[in-house]
Structure formats: C-alpha cells, structure tokens
Amino acid sequence: MAREKQPPSDYDAELRARLIQLAEDHPQSDIARKTNTPQSSVSRYLKERKVPAEFCAALIRNLGVNPAWLLAGEGTRYTADVTADAGDTASQLVELVGAMNTVARLKLGALVGKDHQKTLRHLNDQIESYEKLREKVDAATRPMFVKLNSDLAKAIKQGNFESAERIIRAAEQVSRLCNDEALRMSLDSGIALVEHERGNIDRAIELRKRLWRHQLGTASASDARALYHGANLVVAMRSAHRLEEARRYTRACLELMKPFEHVHAYKVLLFSEGVLEVDLGMIASGLPKMLNASEQLTAAYRARNKPVICQALLLRGTLSLEQILLDANQAPAEAAEKPSMAGLLAFACWEEKAAALDHVWQRFGRSPDGIASREQRLLIHHNVALREALSGRKKAIGDFCNLDDINELKRPGVSVAAIHTRVAECQIARLCGRRAEALKAFDGAAKLFGELPAEYTAPILVRAIHARNALELFPASARSQTERRSREQAQAFFDDYYARGYTCFRPMVNVVEAPDILDVKDVKTPL
The missing domain is CATH 1.25.40 (Serine Threonine Protein Phosphatase 5, Tetratricopeptide repeat)
Structure with a gap:
C-alpha cells in the first residue's frame, strides 16, 4: 500500500516562508551556487519539499543568514544586521523556557484557593506550549549544529582559518537555539584551536580550562576525554609562557587521571611534564622524563615533537x-x-x-x-x-x-x-x-x-x-x-x-x- 503523503507541518511552512523572503534578495541561481545545491532542489524547497538541515546550514554559512531569524523568525534577516540586542533574542527565548520549566515543576495543588489553581493550570498550559516550541527548535537545529561542527573540523584540518571563523559565527548563533551540551563542547574545542592558531592564546586557554573542568566533572570510569582536554590546555599554556601554571595543571591531570595511564594522552602529559621541567630550569629531571615518555608516544606525535627533544639535548x-x-x-x-x-x-x-x-x-x-x-x-x-x-x-x-x-x-x-x-x-x-x-x-x-x-x-x-x-x-x-x-x-x-x-x-x-x-x-x- 502506498504511503500517504504527510502534509507539511506549521514549522515547515514558516521556514519555507522565510526561505521565500531570501529568494526575494537572491536569485535562485545564486542561492544554488553559494549553497552548492542543484537549482531544481532549491526550487522544490521554495514550493513544497521539506527543507533539509544541510541546506539551512549552507544558507547560514555562505549567505550570512541569521540562524535565529531562519529557524525561529526572530531578529534581522542577516547576521551582519544583528545588533547586540537582537543577537540575544534566541538566548533570551531559551532562558525564558528554562525559567518556565522551573515553574512547571510546581505541584498544581501546592497553593490553596481556586483562583490560584486556575492560574497555575493556565500557566502550565503555557509552559507546555513553550516546551513543545523548544523541542521543535532543538529538533530543527541539532542536525544543522552537527553539520556546522563537521565543517569546522574540516576547515581547521585544511588550515582554512578564514572559513573556520565564518563557520564559528554561524555555529555560535545556532548553539543558542540547540540545547545540546556535547555539540557546544565540540564547538568550543574547535574555537580554541582557531584562537590558538590565530595567536589569541589567552582566549584559547580560557576555553581549554572550561572544557577540561567540565569534562573532569562529568568523566566516568570509561571516559578519558578529560585527559585530552588537559593535554591541549597544557600545550596552550606553554605557548603563552605560563609555565608554572602549565606544570601545576599537568601534575593535577596526571594525579586525577591515573586510571587512564594506558591512554596515549596520559603519556603526552608525562612528556609535557618533562618539557616544562626543562623550560623551568630542571633539566636533570625533565630530560629523562621526556626521553622515557617519547618512547611510548605514537610515531606521528614523536615526529611533531622532534624539535622539542632536540632543543633539550642541545641545552643539556x-x-x-x-x-x-x-x-x-x-x-x-x-x-x-x-x-x-x-x-x-x-x-x-x-x-x-x-x-x-x-x-x-x-x-x-x-x-x-x-x-x-x-x-x-x-x-x-x-x-x-x-x-x-x-x-x-x-x-x-x-x-x-x-x-x-x-x-x-x-x-x-x-x-x-x-x-x-x-x-x-x-x-x-x-x-x-x-x-x-x-x-x-x-x-x-x-x-x-x-x-x-x-x-x-x-x-x-x-x-x-x-x-x-x-x-x-x-x-x-x-x-x-x-x-x-x-x-x-x-x-x-x-x-x-x-x-x-x-x-x-x-x-x-x-x-x-x-x-x-x-x-x-x-x-x-x-x-
């Protein structure tokens, strides 16, 4: 039996309406070219077909569309036109839903009196409406957030930091609408890498600290990601010449994460401890640590750190x-x-x-x-x-x-x-x-x-x-x-x-x- 064609949802219709507005600013051929989408597909999206997340992500990334406007109809049409107040619209919406969720946990009978109960029931109905809106926004933005994070990782790997910065601007807007902590952490990790490459080391360090502390607080017996965040944090601190602080964090990571001493990131931290000791005037203990740890590192990591080992041997x-x-x-x-x-x-x-x-x-x-x-x-x-x-x-x-x-x-x-x-x-x-x-x-x-x-x-x-x-x-x-x-x-x-x-x-x-x-x-x- 043929599957019945589902009528478009109200959300799809609203999204399509905003897409039609974009088509008033840009010819369909331009939209197709800039989003790397066949023009026939663009035409169908404008008429009846469900608009995919990948296409929305391309609009945000390549046409500078404001994701808060595209996904929720809030604010101005383009990111370049977003004022400080308008840029907070999506964030405020999320905060409002969060506040109402707190009220939702109240028991309707907790307050005496019929008027109170009537008011609370009305409030509860409003809360459910907001919760459904939040779920819709989350569902619509999550695939887009995933795609933007993937694009950011590719741009960083290719060394295309101008493209990476454009993607970050779009992803930060989307993150205000998507309540997914793991995706936000992934974005912050990418931002830290870009900031480091751009020479904004102090900004990279603050992001790395936040990632490390968060992961350390949530790490389970089977989760060693805090080690990787810790190793990246130490590298950033050493680049900023904050050597004593880097050594303290290294020691903290090694002590707290001993159950993961078999993980490569743990060995990287052992190597980093030796490097920092050499930097800080303790070459007698630091160089042996470097040489011993380097034997346990992957060939690729050892190759990247040849100059560090060479300099220590020269100093010694x-x-x-x-x-x-x-x-x-x-x-x-x-x-x-x-x-x-x-x-x-x-x-x-x-x-x-x-x-x-x-x-x-x-x-x-x-x-x-x-x-x-x-x-x-x-x-x-x-x-x-x-x-x-x-x-x-x-x-x-x-x-x-x-x-x-x-x-x-x-x-x-x-x-x-x-x-x-x-x-x-x-x-x-x-x-x-x-x-x-x-x-x-x-x-x-x-x-x-x-x-x-x-x-x-x-x-x-x-x-x-x-x-x-x-x-x-x-x-x-x-x-x-x-x-x-x-x-x-x-x-x-x-x-x-x-x-x-x-x-x-x-x-x-x-x-x-x-x-x-x-x-x-x-x-x-x-x-």
Missing part, C-alpha cells in the same frame, strides 16, 4: 647543533617540519655562529609570510638579521627595527614577545658595532623583564642572550654600579644554569667542575 650538551644538522641533512628534505623547528633557530641565535645560522636556515628556514604566530615570525626576523650582522652588514639593525612586526612589538606593553624583540635588537646592534643602540635596547629589555607578571616565564635562550649581551657590553672593570650589577646578574645566571645541567653554557661560566651529563652514545639524534 648531550648533542651539538652540528651533529643534529648532520643527521638532518642525511634525512629526506620533506621529512623536516619547517614551521616547528623554532627550537633549532633559537639555539642558533644563542650560539652566534655564522656557519650554524646559515646551515639551520638552509635546512629549516622559511619566509614569515603567512605565519600566524607573531613569535615565530619574530624568530625568523631575528635569525635573518643576525646572519646579516655576523656577515658584517652594519645596516642589519636598521632593517630589523624598520620591520612592521618589530615596530608593533615595540609599542608600549609587556609581553614575552616584546622582551624577545628588545633582546634581539640589543644582540644585533652589538654585533653591528652600534653600542649606543645596543645599550638602549638592553635597558629596554631589562625594564620589561622587571615588569613581566610573575605567571609568565621568558624562554631560557632569550634570557641567555640577554645575559650574554650584558657580559659583552659591560666589562668587569665597569665604573657604573648599574652596569656592574647587570654583569654580576648575567654571570650568576650562567653559573646557576650550568650547575643545574645546562652545559651548553660552558663557555660563559667561571666554574671548572662540570655537572654529569647524558652520554651522547646513549641518545639517538631525533632527526
């Missing part, structure tokens, strides 16, 4: 930059992940050896164009200018200071990147023989170091270059008390870190006895 004095470069040159060129080789570029800048700088650049260097991270761009500018200074080009310091990235970082404000900029400027000016400019940059760096909030830690190699600048600029016989103090502090830095096991600083120390270091025969070069 276990391997030299020449050894690492020799092994890297024997590997196929495509095996090098250029964007992630910041550690080797930074170490080459510390050593101030022209040949090493050239070799690192030839192997791992790249143009700063298209790199979102301003710290990576800064490191590239630093490397280029330093090579020119060491080659005898006196104008290297002027070229460095005239770069747009450098001028932006020299604006008032304290950040680790601003400190790195001043330290690099001092080093380049010093090597160009421009003492007055070097002294001015040194004073600027010293001032910023003093103003850096306690929760931030500048990278060891940036601090080491600053200390070397002091030793090179201020002789032991300096008359100025300020200069003598700067020299003493610099010497104390090198003596302290060398004693801790950072034997790459051997040429800068006064002590004779060397700390125990890992035997190079026991360690394979990661590249």
Whole structure:
C-alpha cells in the first residue's frame, strides 16, 4: 500500500516562508551556487519539499543568514544586521523556557484557593506550549549544529582559518537555539584551536580550562576525554609562557587521571611534564622524563615533537647543533617540519655562529609570510638579521627595527614577545658595532623583564642572550654600579644554569667542575 503523503507541518511552512523572503534578495541561481545545491532542489524547497538541515546550514554559512531569524523568525534577516540586542533574542527565548520549566515543576495543588489553581493550570498550559516550541527548535537545529561542527573540523584540518571563523559565527548563533551540551563542547574545542592558531592564546586557554573542568566533572570510569582536554590546555599554556601554571595543571591531570595511564594522552602529559621541567630550569629531571615518555608516544606525535627533544639535548650538551644538522641533512628534505623547528633557530641565535645560522636556515628556514604566530615570525626576523650582522652588514639593525612586526612589538606593553624583540635588537646592534643602540635596547629589555607578571616565564635562550649581551657590553672593570650589577646578574645566571645541567653554557661560566651529563652514545639524534 502506498504511503500517504504527510502534509507539511506549521514549522515547515514558516521556514519555507522565510526561505521565500531570501529568494526575494537572491536569485535562485545564486542561492544554488553559494549553497552548492542543484537549482531544481532549491526550487522544490521554495514550493513544497521539506527543507533539509544541510541546506539551512549552507544558507547560514555562505549567505550570512541569521540562524535565529531562519529557524525561529526572530531578529534581522542577516547576521551582519544583528545588533547586540537582537543577537540575544534566541538566548533570551531559551532562558525564558528554562525559567518556565522551573515553574512547571510546581505541584498544581501546592497553593490553596481556586483562583490560584486556575492560574497555575493556565500557566502550565503555557509552559507546555513553550516546551513543545523548544523541542521543535532543538529538533530543527541539532542536525544543522552537527553539520556546522563537521565543517569546522574540516576547515581547521585544511588550515582554512578564514572559513573556520565564518563557520564559528554561524555555529555560535545556532548553539543558542540547540540545547545540546556535547555539540557546544565540540564547538568550543574547535574555537580554541582557531584562537590558538590565530595567536589569541589567552582566549584559547580560557576555553581549554572550561572544557577540561567540565569534562573532569562529568568523566566516568570509561571516559578519558578529560585527559585530552588537559593535554591541549597544557600545550596552550606553554605557548603563552605560563609555565608554572602549565606544570601545576599537568601534575593535577596526571594525579586525577591515573586510571587512564594506558591512554596515549596520559603519556603526552608525562612528556609535557618533562618539557616544562626543562623550560623551568630542571633539566636533570625533565630530560629523562621526556626521553622515557617519547618512547611510548605514537610515531606521528614523536615526529611533531622532534624539535622539542632536540632543543633539550642541545641545552643539556648531550648533542651539538652540528651533529643534529648532520643527521638532518642525511634525512629526506620533506621529512623536516619547517614551521616547528623554532627550537633549532633559537639555539642558533644563542650560539652566534655564522656557519650554524646559515646551515639551520638552509635546512629549516622559511619566509614569515603567512605565519600566524607573531613569535615565530619574530624568530625568523631575528635569525635573518643576525646572519646579516655576523656577515658584517652594519645596516642589519636598521632593517630589523624598520620591520612592521618589530615596530608593533615595540609599542608600549609587556609581553614575552616584546622582551624577545628588545633582546634581539640589543644582540644585533652589538654585533653591528652600534653600542649606543645596543645599550638602549638592553635597558629596554631589562625594564620589561622587571615588569613581566610573575605567571609568565621568558624562554631560557632569550634570557641567555640577554645575559650574554650584558657580559659583552659591560666589562668587569665597569665604573657604573648599574652596569656592574647587570654583569654580576648575567654571570650568576650562567653559573646557576650550568650547575643545574645546562652545559651548553660552558663557555660563559667561571666554574671548572662540570655537572654529569647524558652520554651522547646513549641518545639517538631525533632527526
């Protein structure tokens, strides 16, 4: 028996009415092209056919349609026209339903008197009406929310962050209408990734914290997702140079999630703990943790973190930059992940050896164009200018200071990147023989170091270059008390870190006895 054709629901008719309004603004051919939908299908949606969620998602994403208007008839037609008040309409609707749900839990007989009971019955009828509306809106928006989250994941994987940001704007509007916590968490995770790539690390950290805390509070014996959120949070904190905080969260995750020590994310956190200890001056305990944990990581994760391991081995004095470069040159060129080789570029800048700088650049260097991270761009500018200074080009310091990235970082404000900029400027000016400019940059760096909030830690190699600048600029016989103090502090830095096991600083120390270091025969070069 043939199935009877179901009449369209009131909701479908209302949605179609709004679609017809859109067709007044855009020819059907444009709608079809921009939503990647056959024009014949668009025509049917306008007449009688049920409008699918995928088509609605495409309208929101590619035509800038306001989802609150499309799905609930609230607010303006297009997202670009949404005012602050109109943008809250859907949220207010959800809050209203939530408030009425609370009232719905009252027992109708709880209040005495017929008038009260009549009022409550009337209120209950209204609540049921709102609950049905909420269910309809949820049902209509959930498939769309799923599709937008899927599109966001694809855009992030492809590195198309402009498209990702458009999808996020649409998905955030839809999330106001869809009461699905798991989908909202998935969206927040995607937003955190985009914010991180865009250099908005503090925003990414706050999102990661929220995800981690929520997942930790709901995790069951069979749910290790809190570990993955914790690992991502630690990565974001380290990127922001909030190292002590990152270590605290790492320890908390490892203690709270011991039942999941077999999960890969747990091993990632063990590796991260070692990395953070190396960053914080505890290389004697941190490097063994890194090496032990790396053996348990997947090959893909280990490959992405080769530069981190290499830098730790360089700091420890276990391997030299020449050894690492020799092994890297024997590997196929495509095996090098250029964007992630910041550690080797930074170490080459510390050593101030022209040949090493050239070799690192030839192997791992790249143009700063298209790199979102301003710290990576800064490191590239630093490397280029330093090579020119060491080659005898006196104008290297002027070229460095005239770069747009450098001028932006020299604006008032304290950040680790601003400190790195001043330290690099001092080093380049010093090597160009421009003492007055070097002294001015040194004073600027010293001032910023003093103003850096306690929760931030500048990278060891940036601090080491600053200390070397002091030793090179201020002789032991300096008359100025300020200069003598700067020299003493610099010497104390090198003596302290060398004693801790950072034997790459051997040429800068006064002590004779060397700390125990890992035997190079026991360690394979990661590249």
